[in-house]
Amino acid sequence: MIILGIESSCDETGLALYHSERGILGHIVNSQHNIHGKYGGVVPELASRDHVLKLVPLLEELLNQVEIQLKNIDLIAFTNGPGLLGPLLTGASFAKSLAWSLNIKAIEIDHLEAHIFSAMISEKNLKPPFISLLVSGGHTMLSLIKNNTQHEIIGKTLDDSAGEVFDKVARHLGLSYPGGPEISKMSEKTKSSSYNFPRPMINTKCYNFSFSGLKTHVTQVINKTELNSEIISEIAFDFENSIIDVLISKTLKASKNLKIKNIVVAGGVSANKKLRERFDKEKSDSIVYFPDLEFSTDNGAMIAYMGWLKSKVDLTNSLEITPHPSSRFIS
Numbered sequence: 001m002i003i004l005g006i007e008s009s010c011d012e013t014g015l016a017l018y019h020s021e022r023g024i025l026g027h028i029v030n031s032q033h034n035i036h037g038k039y040g041g042v043v044p045e046l047a048s049r050d051h052v053l054k055l056v057p058l059l060e061e062l063l064n065q066v067e068i069q070l071k072n073i074d075l076i077a078f079t080n081g082p083g084l085l086g087p088l089l090t091g092a093s094f095a096k097s098l099a100w101s102l103n104i105k106a107i108e109i110d111h112l113e114a115h116i117f118s119a120m121i122s123e124k125n126l127k128p129p130f131i132s133l134l135v136s137g138g139h140t141m142l143s144l145i146k147n148n149t150q151h152e153i154i155g156k157t158l159d160d161s162a163g164e165v166f167d168k169v170a171r172h173l174g175l176s177y178p179g180g181p182e183i184s185k186m187s188e189k190t191k192s193s194s195y196n197f198p199r200p201m202i203n204t205k206c207y208n209f210s211f212s213g214l215k216t217h218v219t220q221v222i223n224k225t226e227l228n229s230e231i232i233s234e235i236a237f238d239f240e241n242s243i244i245d246v247l248i249s250k251t252l253k254a255s256k257n258l259k260i261k262n263i264v265v266a267g268g269v270s271a272n273k274k275l276r277e278r279f280d281k282e283k284s285d286s287i288v289y290f291p292d293l294e295f296s297t298d299n300g301a302m303i304a305y306m307g308w309l310k311s312k313v314d315l316t317n318s319l320e321i322t323p324h325p326s327s328r329f330i331s
């Protein structure tokens, strides 16, 4: 079975082909960072327009790359939410009309679930149950993944997501968008910091997070400081460490308390090098899995793979287009 995955929930147009026996045959991501960079964040209307322009040429490019024809595709999986409404509509309309023209089914995929299960694309032996830490631009949450369809959210951010805070602090530091990788680059330039930012909620018993106070605190420090390259590095260093300290502490606590050894860390922030290294160093008895780096940030491969997992249990086939800007997984 060959599944075409389509991702268009935010500012990446991602397409991939997944073969049920051979795995990912190929994938393409077009990032719109150059379009949104000057605004410091994603402009939904510009994102929608670019998805409309890119979907057809990217599909043609992908099919050429893997030498597969449209008629060989058996199923289309597309992101139906959460995300920005306009961008979601472009992917949903494209997926459903293509499926209709090929007389195949189109299956709706939850973007968050796709991130969480993306670690299984390369880790063939990984299976639920596991604890998942999803850290992206839109979400930060800890879940107990019981099987391929049943999940329990055990904690989430009470305000901003970790990725959002990376992006905002980077902007105040004069770094470009997306901020996560930029903060990381600056932080790598130093081995210590004279700053000691708070580690919000690190000692609370619950598994919730809160990052907006940290964002405000760091922003106030930045506003009072004359920035130069060394100071930016020191701020980036302790700010990054603060987020990592909290994420690791809560996740390992959940793994220990719930006696679930396997942990999956996914979503854009999971691309963070220091986060990966620190989890590896501090994991104790737990086993921590990450998606391949190319599947950490938004991509079509995770959507195609989730389509494969979901195709075994739930196949809808209506032409109705009903994107969900918020996640059904969360409600």
Ligand code: KG4
Residues within 6 Å of the ligand: 010, 135, 136, 137, 138, 139, 162, 163, 164, 166, 167, 178, 179, 180, 181, 184, 267, 268, 269, 270, 271, 272, 273, 296, 297, 298
């Ligand atoms: O999963 P994703 O691509 O999109 C959403 O579903 O939101 O995540 C994007 C987020 C952005 O906030 C970006 O700054 C962050 O992931 N990010 C990183 C890194 N790479 C991307 N954060 C920290 N370190 C990174 N290396």
Ligand code: ZN
Residues within 6 Å of the ligand: 111, 115, 136, 137, 267, 268, 297, 298
């Ligand atoms: Zn995402």
